Amino acid sequence: MAEKLKRTQLYDWHRKHGDLVEFVGWEMPVRFTDIREEHMAVRDAVGIFDTSNMSRFIIKGLQAREFLQTLTTNNVSKLKVNRGHYTTCLNDNAGMHDDLMLYRVEDDEYIWVTNAANGPKIHAHLMKHSKDFEVEVEDKSRDITMIAVQGPMAMSLLNKLTVQDLSEYGRFTCNHVKLAGYDCYLCRTGYTGEDGAEILVLDTPSTEEGKRRAIGFWEELLKQGENLGVKPCGLGARDSTRLEAGLVLYGHELNEETSPLEARIPYAVKFKVDPHYIGYDELKRQKTEGVEKTRIGIVMIDRGIPRDPYPVLLRGEPIGEVTSGVMSPLLRKGIGLAYVKPGLVSNGDIVEVDIKGRLRKAEVAGWPFYDSEKYGASRSV
Amino acid sequence: MIPRSTVQVEVFDIPFDLKVTCHSPGTSGAAKMSEGSNVPENLMYNKEHEWVRIEGDLVIVGITDYAQNALHEITFVELPEVGSTVEANTECGLVESMKASSDIFAPVSGEITEVNTQLEDAPELVNEDPYGQGWMMKIKPSNLDEEKKALMDSKAYAEYTESE
Numbered sequence: 422m423a424e425k426l427k428r429t430q431l432y433d434w435h436r437k438h439g440d441l442v443e444f445v446g447w448e449m450p451v452r453f454t455d456i457r458e459e460h461m462a463v464r465d466a467v468g469i470f471d472t473s474n475m476s477r478f479i480i481k482g483l484q485a486r487e488f489l490q491t492l493t494t495n496n497v498s499k500l501k502v503n504r505g506h507y508t509t510c511l512n513d514n515a516g517m518h519d520d521l522m523l524y525r526v527e528d529d530e531y532i533w534v535t536n537a538a539n540g541p542k543i544h545a546h547l548m549k550h551s552k553d554f555e556v557e558v559e560d561k562s563r564d565i566t567m568i569a570v571q572g573p574m575a576m577s578l579l580n581k582l583t584v585q586d587l588s589e590y591g592r593f594t595c596n597h598v599k600l601a602g603y604d605c606y607l608c609r610t611g612y613t614g615e616d617g618a619e620i621l622v623l624d625t626p627s628t629e630e631g632k633r634r635a636i637g638f639w640e641e642l643l644k645q646g647e648n649l650g651v652k653p654c655g656l657g658a659r660d661s662t663r664l665e666a667g668l669v670l671y672g673h674e675l676n677e678e679t680s681p682l683e684a685r686i687p688y689a690v691k692f693k694v695d696p697h698y699i700g701y702d703e704l705k706r707q708k709t710e711g712v713e714k715t716r717i718g719i720v721m722i723d724r725g726i727p728r729d730p731y732p733v734l735l736r737g738e739p740i741g742e743v744t745s746g747v748m749s750p751l752l753r754k755g756i757g758l759a760y761v762k763p764g765l766v767s768n769g770d771i772v773e774v775d776i777k778g779r780l781r782k783a784e785v786a787g788w789p790f791y792d793s794e795k796y797g798a799s800r801s802v
Numbered sequence: 803m804i805p806r807s808t809v810q811v812e813v814f815d816i817p818f819d820l821k822v823t824c825h826s827p828g829t830s831g832a833a834k835m836s837e838g839s840n841v842p843e844n845l846m847y848n849k850e851h852e853w854v855r856i857e858g859d860l861v862i863v864g865i866t867d868y869a870q871n872a873l874h875e876i877t878f879v880e881l882p883e884v885g886s887t888v889e890a891n892t893e894c895g896l897v898e899s900m901k902a903s904s905d906i907f908a909p910v911s912g913e914i915t916e917v918n919t920q921l922e923d924a925p926e927l928v929n930e931d932p933y934g935q936g937w938m939m940k941i942k943p944s945n946l947d948e949e950k951k952a953l954m955d956s957k958a959y960a961e962y963t964e965s966e
Contacts, residue, residue, distance in 0.1 A: 456900035
């Protein structure tokens with residue numbers, strides 16, 4: 422393996438316990454035991470993921486709000502202190518530079534968490550535009566470890582790490598808390614469809630001491646979570662859980678040629694914003710005149726797993742392409758996301774997926790793909 | 803069976819290509835990757851990590867222990883149709899695992915006389931017993947004498963996997 426691959430503060434632990442792969446320039450664990458076991462721990466109990474390969478930028482200054490509204494599509498004015506929201510960052514043509522979580526931690530201070538693959542691109546974008554505003558951008562990616570704690574038992578696990586009552590922190594809040602003696606931001610967000618949190622463990626740089634601290638926190642989660650059924654999870658379960666929830670992934674569903682309206686993530690987009698963000702006019706035009714393509718979910722009826730970039734057909738005519746797919750551990754069927762021409766199919770319709778020359782039937786379906794009465798953050802049982 | 807003759811599995815639907823690295827998990831109980839994989843002496847092998855056993859006038863084909871370890875958790879196997887003809891070193895099927903998607907190549911040319919239909923409902927047999935119940939297809943070879951020169955014996959294959 423090439424020396425130049427980047428490693429998170431938890432690398433030494435991953436190397437000892439996991440099966441490592443290259444992922445967008447990072448050497449990361451794909452699994453620790455079995456992907457399906459890790460997946461089911463997230464659905465039934467709690468799983469922990471090292472997401473430190475993502476980039477984290479601190480943005481502060483008197484014009485932080487204006488700056489961020491210029492660059493992102495959700496309504497930054499509506500983002501209160503100690504809250505986070507999902508948003509996107511567009512180019513002039515309303516294609517996506519990235520999707521991201523934006524957290525407001527002080528009046529004039531925000532944390533921008535962006536995809537690992539897009540870290541350098543976004544950093545350059547932020548630096549370029551920051552010159553026009555009274556704002557400072559600081560890349561804190563290497564100083565902060567980020568761990569996602571996800572699943573129905575996630576908050577029970579985190580409650581064991583503090584005397585503070587965490588139940589006051591609802592979904593999409595972001596608060597400075599002490600967990601197991603570590604200074605953290607507890608962000609009540611995630612990428613699995615389940616309840617839980619993404620934790621920024623502060624003061625864990627890539628030094629020997631920082632790595633020791635980061636691994637100490639990770640192992641504390643495993644120790645405290647043992648009787649709750651906690652499992653360390655790799656990229657395999659990260660991909661399968663996000664796909665079952667129907668969540669988009671940059672490089673697959675999202676790219677510079679795809680708009681958030683086409684991606685069907687309308688909650689990331691607002692039009693009553695001031696100032697208008699980059700890409701606003703084109704996005705507004707798409708909202709009025711319609712989009713060129715639209716994202717759909719598919720569940721295989723026949724055997725097989727839809728994969729990027731298998732063609733999707735309707736009555737033999739190509740209408741689009743698969744962008745992601747996996748064998749769903751809950752459904753025990755192949756599931757996937759695809760882009761098709763708009764207006765041709767709706768949920769329940771049957772399409773075909775061309776799996777290496779063989780046409781296989783699949784049903785167009787909404788997301789999440791699982792039964793949200795039984796799984797996911799809004800489960801009732 | 804694994805593309806580009808290495809265990810660079812063209813992967814998984816995490817973005818871009820993931821590559822399986824050469825060292826295996828430690829204490830977690832996960833399968834060993836490159837070390838200690840089982841390479842039976844009585845079989846022949848190709849660079850796609852497939853094994854070949856000659857039985858009478860038929861050739862039986864499957865994927866190696868090394869390959870099933872690298873793929874892990876196999877969830878789906880697509881095999882060619884019985885009666886179809888295949889050409890050596892061309893794609894004729896697909897193995898999917900939770901981690902990767904990988905093509906199956908025909909190790910020799912000929913006609914498919916039988917495929918292991920048990921794998922439709924129990925693809926995990928390939929993980930559990932890659933040289934036995936996890937066999938994939940039987941080929942009536944059309945050019946075996948020539949084509950088998952390109953195959954490796956167990957010693958050469960073991961060395962090949964170690965060098966990967």
